[in-house]
Amino acid sequence: MNTDFFSGRTVAVTGAAGFIGSHLTEALLKQGARVKALTRYNSRSNNGWLAEAAGHPALTIIAGDIRDPFMVDGLVAGCDTVFHLAALIGIPFSYTAPQSYIETNVNGTLNILEAARRHQIRRTVLTSTSEVYGTALYVPIDENHPLQAQSPYSASKISADMLGRSYHCAFGLPVTIVRPFNTFGPRQSLRAVIPTIIAQALLGKKILLGDTRPVRDFNFVTDTAAGFIAAAALSDGCAQIYNLATGHGYTILETARNIAALIGSEIEIIHDEARDRPADSEVMRLTGSAAKAGVEIAWKPTVSFSDGLSQTITWIKEHSNAYADAADFKS
Numbered sequence: 001m002n003t004d005f006f007s008g009r010t011v012a013v014t015g016a017a018g019f020i021g022s023h024l025t026e027a028l029l030k031q032g033a034r035v036k037a038l039t040r041y042n043s044r045s046n047n048g049w050l051a052e053a054a055g056h057p058a059l060t061i062i063a064g065d066i067r068d069p070f071m072v073d074g075l076v077a078g079c080d081t082v083f084h085l086a087a088l089i090g091i092p093f094s095y096t097a098p099q100s101y102i103e104t105n106v107n108g109t110l111n112i113l114e115a116a117r118r119h120q121i122r123r124t125v126l127t128s129t130s131e132v133y134g135t136a137l138y139v140p141i142d143e144n145h146p147l148q149a150q151s152p153y154s155a156s157k158i159s160a161d162m163l164g165r166s167y168h169c170a171f172g173l174p175v176t177i178v179r180p181f182n183t184f185g186p187r188q189s190l191r192a193v194i195p196t197i198i199a200q201a202l203l204g205k206k207i208l209l210g211d212t213r214p215v216r217d218f219n220f221v222t223d224t225a226a227g228f229i230a231a232a233a234l235s236d237g238c239a240q241i242y243n244l245a246t247g248h249g250y251t252i253l254e255t256a257r258n259i260a261a262l263i264g265s266e267i268e269i270i271h272d273e274a275r276d277r278p279a280d281s282e283v284m285r286l287t288g289s290a291a292k293a294g295v296e297i298a299w300k301p302t303v304s305f306s307d308g309l310s311q312t313i314t315w316i317k318e319h320s321n322a323y324a325d326a327a328d329f330k331s
Helices: 019-030 047-051 069-076 092-096 100-119 153-173 193-203 221-232 252-263 291-297 305-318
Strands: 010-014 032-041 057-066 081-084 123-127 173-180 182-184 206-209 217-220 238-242 267-273
Touching: 010 019, 010 069, 010 305, 019 032, 019 047, 019 221, 032 047, 047 057, 047 238, 057 069, 057 267, 081 221, 092 100, 092 153, 092 305, 100 123, 100 153, 100 252, 123 221, 153 173, 173 221, 182 221, 182 305, 193 252, 193 305, 206 252, 217 221, 217 305, 221 238, 221 291, 238 291
Parallel strands: 010 032, 010 081, 032 057, 081 123, 123 173, 173 238, 182 217, 206 267
Antiparallel strands: none
């Protein structure tokens, strides 16, 4: 992977204050990029996980809303590359507030694509998700696997993916779609299962979980960020989709036991029905193939599951106050 491709280039990152977005922003700054980082406006002037990087001379933080096309146009203007990560991502909330997912995930993506088209952006990278595949019809899942919307969240992401592909076909816009499988690591919120398990294991011996049978392919966040950068460095005008996956699947139960072993704690796993997805909405198996990414963008994961868990456990220990409500949070 070319590690200086973005040196001196101006890029935009939406969702830059979030979990993956902040890691991606920091990686781009290390490569010498000038980053325009979009964070969601709030009255507290809170820059989220970008707080530590806020003083970097090559970083410009812009507070706004991806749903505003005029603001998005100004963000994109003058950029070489746009990394679009801003989205509503909590699957449980999509059951109760589906329209907000359409407004943010679909209309927000439309705003990005229109602005990229207008300003002739070299490459636009859209963030998809392994959830678009639904329960695997075969494993490992490659990019040709059928798309199955098993939640309003996944439906909104499929819609955004198809918008991206349509803008390439209709207007020749260079669009790359990146589909990370379950990313984990420092800074991840309690909406995700790994920090929920870690925080509960650190707080006591009882872990409340929903269905522990689903299989997930866990990818460490620095590897995911590297995949975004590799995909964005494509030089031609092609439109491609890349899975970012390890090819190894773990059940939620296996994941909890691995975490307990690393912490050195005996745990009791308690089934909390309130954490279950609706039966037909649960995605039971997600194990991905990143063979295409390995061949075409020279990407492969470098952090093992065990090492990634250890790094995440250490980070959560150091930021325990942010996870004090783990037992009550429904991931």
